[in-house]
Amino acid sequence: MYKEKKLVEELILKYKTSSPFELCELEGVKLSFKPLGTLNGIYRYSKRNKFITVNIDREIGHQRFICGHELGHSIIHPNENRIFLNTTLFVPNKREIEASRFAVYLLVEYYGCYENIPWEYLKLIV
Numbered sequence: 001m002y003k004e005k006k007l008v009e010e011l012i013l014k015y016k017t018s019s020p021f022e023l024c025e026l027e028g029v030k031l032s033f034k035p036l037g038t039l040n041g042i043y044r045y046s047k048r049n050k051f052i053t054v055n056i057d058r059e060i061g062h063q064r065f066i067c068g069h070e071l072g073h074s075i076i077h078p079n080e081n082r083i084f085l086n087t088t089l090f091v092p093n094k095r096e097i098e099a100s101r102f103a104v105y106l107l108v109e110y111y112g113c114y115e116n117i118p119w120e121y122l123k124l125i126v
């Protein structure tokens with residue numbers, strides 16, 4: 001079993017929700033929505049505070065996935081700043097794959113939403 005699945009399960013058991021937006025709130029992550037151009041989202045760690053920015057110009061299902069991805073970073077790699085690019089532009093590295101796998105477990109297995117999640121992400125958990 002992938003470790004991301006266990007992390008997602010623990011989080012849902014703890015907070016009784018699978019909404020990435022609510023989970024950010026409950027985890028004390030400061031979540032904001034802004035136009036980010038070609039970026040999907042940003043995770044930033046500063047002075048022990050965690051910040052997630054989601055591109056407000058993306059469709060809501062996609063925003064939920066971006067939020068889940070950044071939340072994955074905040075849990076798996078909390079001390080590293082990350083940006084979430086359009087993945088077609090580059091080969092994702094290990095940390096990006098881990099964050100995306102976390103988001104897919106959260107949204108597909110628990111939130112029950114496949115909307116706007118490309119196959120290249122869905123296949124991370126099969």
Ligand SMILES: [Zn+2]
Nearest residue numbers: 082083084099
């Ligand atoms: Zn990322």
